[in-house]
Amino acid sequence: MNPTRYEDLPRTRGLPLVGHSLAWMRDPIGLPQRLQRELGDVFVHHLGTSHPVVFAHPDAIGDLFADEGGALSTAAGWRPFFGRLLPGGLLLRDHDDHRHHRAVMQSAFAPAALREHVRVMNERLPASLDAWPRRGRVSAVDGFRRLTLDLAGALFLGAELGPELDALTHDFETLAAGVAAVLPVAAPGTALRRAIEARERLVAYLRPRVAARRASPTPDLFGRLCEAADEHGRRFTDDEVIDHTLFLWMAAHDTTAGSLVMTAYQLARDPAWQSRVRDEALALGEVLPWDRMHESPSGELVAQESLRLHPPVGSVPRTTLRPCVIGGVALPAGVPVRASILLAQRHRAVWSDPDRFDPLRFAEPRAEHRRHRHAYRPFGGGAHACLGMRFAMLQIRVVLHHVVRRWRFGLAPGYALTLRPTPGFRPADGLPLELSPLAPRP
Template identity: 35%
Template sequence: MASLLGRPARAARERMSSLVAAPAPGRVDDMLRALSRRWPVRELCAAPPGSGLRPVLGDYGPPLVGHVLHSSRFGTDFARERHDRIGPVSWIGAFGTRIVNVSGPEATQVVFINRDKAFSQEGWAFLIDRFFHRGLMLLDFDEHHTHRLIMQQAFTRDRLAGYVRQFGPTVRSAVPTWRVDGPVRLYWALKGLTLDVATKVFMALDRAPEADRINRAFVATVRAATALVRHPLPGTRWRAGVRGRRLLESYFAGGLAGRQAGHGDDLFTALCHASTPEGERFTGRDVVNHMIFLMMAAHDTSTIASTAAAYYLARYPEWQERAREESLALGEDVPDIAALDRLRTLDLVIRESLRLVAPVPSVMRKTVKATDVLGYYLPAGTLVAAQPSVNHFDPGCWTRPDAFDPERFADHRREDRNHRYAWVPFGGGAHKCIGMHFGVLEVKAILHEMLRCYRWSVAERYRVRWDHTSLPVPVDGLPVRLVPR
């Protein structure tokens, strides 16, 4: 317990000062200490006699709900406190079961590399299969490898260049319309824009009642994945998610024949025609499942990344001005992929923002056989949550890890190279995000247009607080003031 009251306690104060809105000094630290003391630490299960392995320690938390509410409130800080106190492998209770948390670069590497194929994607199925059934992230081993090879044909450099040409005009026309007569809840403005980009690039739909209906269905499915009530009772998020999934299946199934016969530049058409050199292709059912998953993955993560980057640019106006200078140097044309690649300052800012606010802070797995992580015994059937966002604050990899410092990614420093799994906002191993380059290009395009149109700021004492109920979302929508240039 002494370690909890020493270095981790000081670290908690530092990190919460930058990530939580207006807490009283030490208040959040006191909350985390109180949570840590309330439930006794015990073994998940005994290690096999003579194995030399250690049991995983942890606690369930409050009856029934476990640590779900604590994780939702404190997010990465909750995971960091447990890493500091219990170690890189510990367990918690959540959603009526036990989940092993794995954190730190070394432990994360074991799970992501998965040399003995002990970790399957069934961990994701536990949370989201009802809504994102057989999406690429939920497939395993040989089947995942085949589907990924096919899908890569939709994310080649030429395809990405085409997507940039499609969404560039959408972004340019939307950003100047934001209100300037009062604070803007920037998260919601960005979410609407990224949904428009996704429906335009993925489905060749312009803003219309049909697009609005599809977007609402996606929002419902994402929110349902972490619902506490996991049955379709009236008025619940789960039921809304079930209905959203049905609508999406009906929409994409209805559009299959036209896309299979067409030759458009949208992702839906690309998936219908993608194939490996050996001629392997997706079935119509595969295309529907992958489209539903990709639409979710694309717009949610891009919204979070662009929101976080815009927040830090608001708090650190010297970085905003530096990035604006590069954007203005591109001229008046809507930037193509080569022009976006030249925005080096935005590269640094986006990488640092992804470090501080990982859009997907936890990555789920399930053991299909008994295994170990750094000498801790995990029996078959164990749900595992790798916590790569904890790695983003490892003092062994990062200098002043709680500070906003984009220069840490510059060529003369490259702190992200201190360990292969020090910086993993896109996951790692065989399941590394297939759309990460698309996502970064989209975020850069949005920030570029914001820099051309506005200067923006937050209140002097304002600090964003993130809600981690599903993926990180600013609890107040991130109010910013936009001033036209």
């Protein structure tokens, strides 16, 4: 069959200049789903100044991740988001350059490193959770944000809780706010200017510590990047270590915190699943050790289902470098494209009752995620598939373990969720959770 011509694709109509940006801000799940119903599995989406071709079918998503012939640029896709503040990260690199950097970085995510991270998470979490109220209301967004920042201090930098970590965390959040800033202007007083200054302070903190870490290695990610080498013994330069450390921190933070928030939301609405996860956690004991993860299968199912319904990276951007065919569409060079992970993970051709929270869809005998190789891609695929996938899943499960052992949690009667794009999904009101402490065990 001849490919569809790019010019013949259905296009959304929106307001002049802003397109659908405002509608998307108001309803980041409902709007793309409506467009898919009206226009089909591939359409040109008018979003502000960018008009990407959005692919929603898992077949097309597979094509995009495979990128046969290297016609797509990941760097050009992500540059508008990260280019200014985090230019050296893996998503800002293409093809051979990317392969080299990823090969060096891989060793920092080896099983021995992950095992150590799980140990540190279990050790650090009780102190971080002490900051939550014993009973009453907590904002899930603030609570999990703070928690993941504390953990990142230990896991990424090897920093202890205290004023030094508070200052680093503050700079990191300022940097993150700059990445998300709508105005790409660095005038004094703007979010972007503050982010550039915060980045300078973070670099000034890390730079003198690279040599120290190279001389005496530490098991945090920063220390591991100082040590990391590929099979030919090639290592990162000091600047590269710093760039990658900051980028990893950024890639990890919003995504992991966001998944915890949305998982807490699902469990707050579903006391039966919350009890299943808690029963396993109570049987396991105070910590969830690396070699006993399999004893909390419900935690795994719940995390998977939450990432299906609310993928923290809702779509992944690419730009065509030369003419190519993706998902049956002939695209010219220079076109922005997006794989909609969100739409594929709720695609009616694959999933039964796709908008429903139903963790058992991931268990045998249903195993719906095996119906199509590319229908479940919260961590992307192909050459740029998430390097922190196991790290993230472990963190989500260890955090859940500690939270459900301390509290039962629910939502106020009649609570209605409103989401905002971050570009993942964030409850507009911070998601107020009602905590009640578990009675001490006999």
